[in-house]
Amino acid sequence: MIYAALDDTIGDTLMMLNPEVGQNWGQGIATAIVVGQEDITVPAGTYKKAWKVKTVANLGVVTVEVHTWYAKGVGKVKMHSEAEFMGSIEVTDEELTSATIK
Secondary structure (H helix, E strand, O other): OEOOOOOOOOOEOOOOOOOOOOOEEEEOOEEEEEEEEEEEEEOOEEEEEEEEEEEEEEOOOEEEEEEEEEEOOOEEEEEEEEEEEOOEEEEEEEEOOOOOOO
């Protein structure tokens, strides 16, 4: 779950505990769908069978498409976002650089 504020008691689903390909859910003003599993390599290492989730939000003048990879026992390891606004595209990438799993 992800929460908008400390006093938010509802929150939005960020990722399912037991995902399945094709599973989808609302995420605030967006829709998320489980695309599948992929091996993903980031500076923190290679994660086998990370779940890939595609989230799309259409905000009228802005369309945002986000692909996020989640590794079991780690969480989010990579995110790629593209936001289109009036013909321009803003690209954002995030990658896990280190992790200590206890």
